[in-house]
Each structure stands twice: as structure tokens, then as C-alpha cells.
Amino acid sequence: MALIVQKYGGTSVGSVERIQSVSERIISTQQQGHDVVVAVSxxxxxTNRLMNLANQMSEVPEPRELDMLLSAGEQVSIALLALSLNQKGIKAISLTADQAGIYTNNRFNDATIEHIETDLITQWVDKGYIVIVAGFQGRDKNGNITTLGRGGSDTTAVALAAALNADECQIFTDVDGVYSSDxxxxxxxxxxKEISFSDMHLLAKSGAKVLQEHSxxxxxxxxxxxxxxxxxxxGEGTLxxxxxxxxxxxxGLALxxxxxxxxxxxxxxxxxxxLRKQYPVLIERCDCFQIVVPKAAFLQLKLAFSTKxxxxxxxxxxxxxxxxxxxxxxSACNQLMANFVxxxxxxxxPKSFSVIVNQADLERAADILHKTFVITEQSQDNDLMIAVS
Incomplete structure (x- = not known):
């Protein structure tokens, strides 16, 4: 018997029908003789709907109250999944992150898990229950609800697997594994079929969305x-x-x-x-200062420096x-410039090469780099020549 931690993302539990399908998959895992703990988004x-509600109240919502609001989404999905399993005769219990003992620092909207007290989860598992834990959230030492940032449910699942010494952590999503690009x-x-931790971490850090970087x-x-x-x-997915x-x-190629x-x-x-500490600088002259900023951070920058x-x-x-x-x-730069990018x-x-291009050129540039360096016979020949040299 193994202990399996499974995580199901938003598209996997996006409707009542999808939740029913997920419950069947969980039951199948249990019927193979495994104990199962589940983290759910x-x-x-x-989450977008709740964020829009918050923005109707304030352009820059107060961080603590925003976490209180956004954490409500996971409470709905864990309860519905537990209800689905119970209705099928399976013992299951849902737990918020607070109830599950997931403790974080007090950085609202982007908290980090510091430790997990697993006693309650273990007690329910030992009684034969499937334990369903709210992903994306935790509690700080003062009892405040915190959230882990976008994709935080992946981190919840991995942290649970580590704390419980699980045999495997399975991340279920809307794609059947990690691909060479988007x-x-x-x-x-x-x-x-397989990818190293180091390469997966670089891909996630560089924009690949299948797994969150911190997880x-x-x-x-x-x-x-x-x-x-x-x-x-x-399917076997990606290990x-x-x-x-x-x-x-x-x-692979991350975008x-x-x-x-x-x-x-x-x-x-x-x-x-x-600004130099926070964002990449492209040009710095007395008459011009250019930085690359995520769209999510632009509003705050605009409020602070709108006249500049x-x-x-x-x-x-x-x-x-x-x-x-x-x-x-x-060679990559030459290929792009030859195609007017x-x-x-x-x-x-180390182990990575990045280029910044216009958004309008993204798909063309991505196809060029992927075709030339990732997947074609020409790429394999280049690999061989480099290895020989």
C-alpha cells in the first residue's frame, strides 16, 4: 500500500460533472490499495471572479482582506468533492488549510509554506478516509488566512507529499504531461516522458504554466x-x-x-x-529609462509614477x-533576425538562453526556435555536432 497525494486544478473541477469524474479517478486510486490525500484548486x-469583485471595491485591495476573499473558492470545491465521494459510499472529509495544519509566513497574496502539522490528516487517513485539503491557502502564526499566489495549489500538494512522506505526488491538469513547449x-x-527537476524548474521559472515554480x-x-x-x-504523464x-x-522552450x-x-x-532591483533594465540613459514589467505589476507602478x-x-x-x-x-539570434524578428x-x-521580442512576434519566434533547436532532425544534428566538438 502506498500513500498518494493528488492535486486537481481548476479545469479538472470546473463543473459538477468534472468533479464527479475526479471523484471516480480518486476512487480508482483507492481501489488499487492506496491511501489518498487530495489538494484541490x-x-x-x-478566483478571477472573486478578484473582479474585489477590484470593484478598490483598485488596490487591502492584502489581508483580499486573501480572505480569494480563499473562499477552494472551500467550495473541496466540499463539493467530498460530497461527491460520500454520495458514492466513500468515506471522505474536506479540510481547509487552517484545519489541515498548513502554516505560512505572513506575506499576504504570496505566502510561503513554513511547515505542516500532519496529525489531523494522518488520523483521518488511518481511519480509511480520503482527505481533501484546500490548495492555494494557509494560515499565519496569528491565525490570518493567507494565499500562496497563482498556482499555489501545486505547492500545497508537494508540501503535503513531503510532510506526509508520500510515495508519489500526482499533479492532475488539463494536459497529459509536460510538453516541449506550449x-x-x-x-x-x-x-x-521524463524531465529533470533542474530543467523543469527552469521551464517553470521562465513561463511554462504546467507547474508552478515554487512547487x-x-x-x-x-x-x-x-x-x-x-x-x-x-496515460503515464510526465515524471x-x-x-x-x-x-x-x-x-524545451518556455514562453x-x-x-x-x-x-x-x-x-x-x-x-x-x-526599480533596478525589481525589474530587468533594457536601456538606461539620462533621457531614457526602459524596464520590463509584468502586466500584473503595472497598475501599482502607474499609480506611483504616472507622470514619468x-x-x-x-x-x-x-x-x-x-x-x-x-x-x-x-545561432538562435541569427535564425530569428533572418526571419525579421x-x-x-x-x-x-547555465542551461538556458533567453530572448526578449515583441508580443506580436511571439508565435513566429517560438515556432522558429522550437523547430530549429528542440524537435527537428536538424536540432538533433546540431546536438550531435556540439557533443562531438
């Missing part, structure tokens, strides 16, 4: 066996592990969107120091990840 669209924007992507780091540091699966179809059986010169190029001037030196902002445009960052991509930087900036880091 809010139903698809619910299939919504790139053609001919392939599912990876991968937590699994890596805690040696939690992690697998990404589809809640819609059966994230320390050392895959097959290593690849280029593992990061929703970025803005902000051109401004007239800052005081202390303001420039703060001169121009705004949309950007994307593309990042190749793998053991050999550092040696492909010049303007490059604002490129950078090389």
Missing part, C-alpha cells in the same frame, strides 16, 4: 517523486525526477507573456535603485532550456 474562473502557440510539440523547487529540495497527468484522459534515463541537449516595456524618465536616484511614463509596449520572453543551449545562442535583448545562463 477553486473551480475554473472562480501547444497553444507552438506546432508539433511533444510530450516528455518544483519544493519537490526538488524534498526529493518528492512528482508526476504530471491529465484528469481527462488516462519529474533527479536524473532522467534519457538526457536531451535541448529539453513568458503579459510583459510590458515601460519607457520613462525623470526618476530620482533612489527611485532608480528600487512616456511609452508602453507589449513584450514576450522565450527561453530555451537544456544541457547544450548555451552554445546555441548565436526584432530582439530587444538576449541573455545566457
Amino acid at each position: 477553486a473551480m475554473a474562473g472562480e 501547444p497553444r502557440f507552438v506546432s508539433n510539440t511533444r510530450r516528455l 518544483v523547487a519544493h519537490a526538488w529540495n524534498s526529493s518528492v517523486t512528482l508526476r504530471v497527468l491529465s484528469s481527462f484522459d488516462d 519529474i525526477c533527479e536524473q532522467p534515463v534519457e538526457s536531451k541537449g535541448v529539453t 513568458k507573456q503579459d510583459l510590458l516595456l515601460i519607457e520613462c524618465n525623470g526618476f530620482l536616484e533612489e527611485e532608480l535603485i528600487d 511614463i512616456r511609452n508602453i509596449s507589449s513584450l514576450s520572453i522565450l527561453t530555451l532550456v537544456g544541457d547544450k543551449v548555451e552554445g546555441m545562442a548565436d 526584432d530582439i530587444y535583448q538576449h541573455s545566457i545562463a
